[in-house]
Amino acid sequence: MAGHEVSVRLTVDGTARQVDLDPRVTVLDALRDELGVMSVKKGCDHGQCGACTVIVDGRRILSCLALAASYDGADVTTAAGLGTTDHLNPMQQAFADRDALQCGYCTPGQVCSAVAMLEEARAGMPSHVSPDVSDTTVDLTDAEVRERMSGNLCRCGAYVNIVRAIQDVAGQDVARAGGGAA
Amino acid sequence: MKPFAYERPTTVEEAVALAADGGTYLAGGTNLVDHLRLGIREADRLVDLTRLPLDEITERADGGLVIGSGVRNSDLAAHPLVRTRFPFVTQALVAGASGQLRNMATTGGNLLQRTRCVYFQDPTTPCNKREPGSGCSAVEGFGRYNAILGASEDCVATHPSDLCVPLAALDTEVVVVGPSGERRIAFGDLHRLPGDRPDLDTTLDPGELVLAVEVPPLDFAVRSRYRKVRERASYAFALVSVAAALDVHDGTVRDVRLALGGVSHRPHRARIAEEALRGRPATPDQFRSAIEAELGAASPGEHNAFKVPLVRNTVVDVLTGLTEGSAA
Amino acid sequence: MTTLEPRMLEPEAPAAADAAPTGHDRMRVDAPAKVTGTAPYAYEQPVEEPLHLFPIVATIALGRIAEIDDADARALPGVRLVLTHANAPRIRVRTDAALTILQSSEVHHRGEIIGAVVADSPRVAREAAALVRVTYDEQPAELGFSIDDPRATVPRRVNAFKHGSYERGDADAGLTRGTLVEADYSLPMEFHSPIEPHAVTAIWHDVSALRPRSTRLTMYDTNQGTGGHGALLAPVLGLLPTQIEVISPYVGGSFGTKGWPWPHLVLVAMAAKRLTGRPVKYAMTRQQMFRTVGHRPASKQRIRLSVEADGRLGAIDHQSWAPTSRLRSYVDQTVSATRMMYDVADLRTIHHAVVQDAAPGSFMRAPGEFSGMFALETALDEAAHAVGVDPVDLRVRNEPAQDPETGKPWSTRNLVACLREGADQFGWAERQPVGARRDGEWLVGLGVASATYPNMYFVxxxxxxxxxxxxxxxxxxxxxxxxxxxxxxxxxxxxxxxxxxxxxxxxxxxxxxxxxxxxxxxxxxxxxxxxxxxxxxxxxxxxxxxxxxxxxxxxxxxMPRGSRGYSRHAFGAHFAQARVSTVTGEVRVDRMLGAFAAGRIINPRTARSQLIGGMTMGLSAALHEEAHLDERFGHVVNGDLAGYHVAAHADVGDLEAITLEEHDPWFGATGAKGIGELGIVGAPAAIGNAIFNASGVRLRDLPFTPDRLFDAWGQPTASGTRATSP
Missing domain, CATH: 3.30.365.10 (Aldehyde oxidase/xanthine dehydrogenase, molybdopterin binding domain)
Known part of the structure; x- marks a missing residue:
């Protein structure tokens, strides 16, 4: 049975977009191939690297495994929506300050993941290294940051700098600070 | 990926009707989209379940829980009743995948995820699960992740879920609905051993939809633990995993629940070991002999033989830790 | 930080350190673009109305294509071109067999590119490629290799122009002096796995059919050098290098895989030639990254060395066996570092290669040095343990006054300072006897290994x-x-x-x-x-x-005049603290310190990132990385990032790199040496040596996964070894 195109509305980095899509198109491919939004990266297309991480309605997800049709109406934030080169989000600034990147290809996903991760920790989400999963306050140790960021691979090996960058801003309200689209 | 039609029903009845008419259910997509893209699965019509009212967790009068099949892994992990009454469920969830994937993956989808056997995922190699009768490449191939319990000569794949391991330990029931109505399946009856039909992972009938997972109360599950062993410290499938809840009174095992992951085509409830432990002293030696009894049926191959001592060590460690915890 | 004076006179005085723009931290100028995701990588370069390509690849290891049935693919709406050997442009200059694609029905390895579909969307291209039915006449392929493989040959030269075989003194006689240490080591096939897969957009402009030299090819690519790619691709495509424009401003990681043009570039250019004027885009899938873009070949090595009671080495015999593709030969210079590393009079070093019907290997971060130094630096730890000498002291005692291979003086060599300074800062003095340190279920230990990387400045x-x-x-x-x-x-x-x-x-x-x-x-x-x-x-x-x-x-x-009179290398020392679970066999690396003497550091911030990046990749190789080439099929069966594990955040504990002050005038006017590869060399050995110190288990096969520990513990496994893919 051949598929018919579906109409999908997405708010991308604060801008409402509408596009008619083959239902096979993922949020990732809709952004990159249909809407020209390149601030989200494709590293594996199978949920194995985290490069395509975006924040949807406040939660970090992998856009490569998200069919766009299923996310009709979603509010999508990419790294370009968190800040601009002239007005970086505090997380982005911390990444730059700590040299928490080399090739830069995993970086937008790392940044989005880190911003949403801090919100999760603030909300009391437990992790694999939490000493007691019933405890709703998270002590965001380096081990906690590493575990919570483990879905974002970095092949250049910037992990230690990324952890420092995240810890620099862990006490701040990153999600709502900084420039770019609200 | 072949083209497919896309439907987004808002009621269960509508979804079941669409599925009966050649539809494939789509939930979080973390497994299905992966497989469609690999070309190891095809669909004519996707029936998107994400708009169905199946994302609630409710408490039963007896203290058990009803978990909607659409509840995302992260929400289930963070639920106050889950993390306090059944901590090993939360531990299993947060040991799985990554933060991003847990925000997408659903409870129902987790139950129905398919093996990560590398040959299953590679359409250019024989695999009885993907293409019945083509042969099993894993038996004599890359076999470190292969099953040690309940495998057949046709399939040595393991079930990849973390969540299912504590659910297997908890006497959970799965509520499903299909074209011929609603029914309840004991968790242990949901997943199959491969036998000569490894293409069938579960006992679900075509078109059946998981509505909910019902977890009965188990007081001593407040003292439970999930331990996962893997090749990375995070973001990797289990080599093996252990879910256990232990009730120790005066140094004696009053009751125990024990299940294993990464060892079989289905989440493996270790009933032999449980039986061997009830009423016995809660000591490492007893734990060891109990799990060795369970592993008596193990038939590892060349590359996965290490799983036998690994499971034994991990079970002894988990049960010993729970014993010490209850003494404290 | 230790200050070390350069040993040699400087051809030109360096600039004053204080006010100089070099030698100080500078924030990465491309950081703002990269953290906002706005730096344009290859696939992201804007082009008008692109078409999309998806390749067709061989599913046999050796044989011929009998028939290609592309009727269903051609019938699919949106398909613009099906390219196979039947209709591909002819390649007249065959400089590289791996690039000479679609010229015949022959299949040389599984995963080889045998065609492509170009369509209006990436989805249709991929769907159509899956509809192309290829039948083959299959032949038995040669796959697999072993130490002392009877088919092995000794290449005259291996990568980087190193000699296949080199001896000095009398190794056999030397091995009879002192204690003999003898063992076999292995490393699996590894993949570069940059997070940005290969991607290219090609546009073939025929300005005038009457003037063939007016043809222009534009390639938006991701590579390590645009000029090199253009020069290597031009003859294959029947163009002059000046006719190819290659654009690659941002590269999402490489580690060697983007240092040489691979056949997909020829494929996309061929398609662009058939579809003149239309941009043809191709983004390689992660799975295809394990097929035709190179890899670090597997390595099996045997070391025999003798050591005196005082830790002085008597002789070393270090030999390696490696697979090489019949299609295009590539052999790592695995034992070359052993020739210059220590003061050993009697030495034998030989590379052996075994031809395979598999995809060509290639250089991957520190080719040769990485593999060879894993074995050598592990063997040195074994030697130190055998004679009861501290492993740092043993290395210091074998420090050569000049390069023992060439007899040339060192331009600068500060390995001893790296070992000493690193030991101080790491807390090496806290190291306990084997198996003495326990933390709950975990055994904890410390390990050391040297690092080195040569000057590779040739042009x-x-x-x-x-x-x-x-x-x-x-x-x-x-x-x-x-x-x-x-x-x-x-x-x-x-x-x-x-x-x-x-x-x-x-x-x-x-x-x-x-x-x-x-x-x-x-x-x-x-x-x-x-x-x-x-x-x-x-x-x-x-x-x-x-x-x-x-x-x-x-x-x-x-190069500075007279520099060839010196032996020029960078050096370093890795220190690692590892822990081994006595329950699960899992290994964790708590902390690592690398101390490096790598010439003048131009930008300490980015230099440190490269060094810790190398160490991180070394840790990843030590604990995780292992591609399984299934010899029944001829391809890697765990070829994605869920099957081929690279280190994740949680695997990397406290990692630090320090650099010792050094200025080497014989590397060039900047006084700098290379640092991109130095950080990975020796890192796995330091971790393996720490595992030995922790647990008494000597692991000689990478990676150090739990099954290896269980094998070593002698648990009732069905077999003492695990099949390691060649």
């Missing part, structure tokens, strides 16, 4: 300096693959020009600029830097301190 480079808009632009075909070239080349230019670094920009990453070698072999900063310094000085000589708008020079950087 002069050119660079330009332009003055425009009141600013200076340094121009050359350099490439920033995450190394920091965008950032440090202006630093080098600013210092040579005598201006503030904020007045200098870089123009790199595309052809049409002065020739520079690709970013590889850890030569970028010092070799390109030589040309940049030469151009800056020429600019001042030509245009003075007050240039006019548009003033421009180009100049050639050459």
């Amino acid at each position: 002069p480079n050119r660079a330009g300096v332009r003055f425009t808009g009141g600013r200076y632009v340094v121009e050359l075909q350099a490439s920033d693959i995450g190394t920091g070239a965008w950032t440090v080349l202006p630093q080098i230019a600013a210092e040579a020009l005598g201006v503030g670094v904020d007045l200098v920009d870089a123009d790199i990453g595309h052809t049409g600029l002065p020739w520079a070698i690709p970013a590889g072999g850890s030569v970028g900063t010092f070799a390109w830097g030589d040309a940049v310094v030469a151009a800056a000085r020429k600019f001042r000589r030509t245009h003075g301190e007050h240039p006019d708008e548009g003033d421009h020079v180009t100049a050639t950087g050459r």
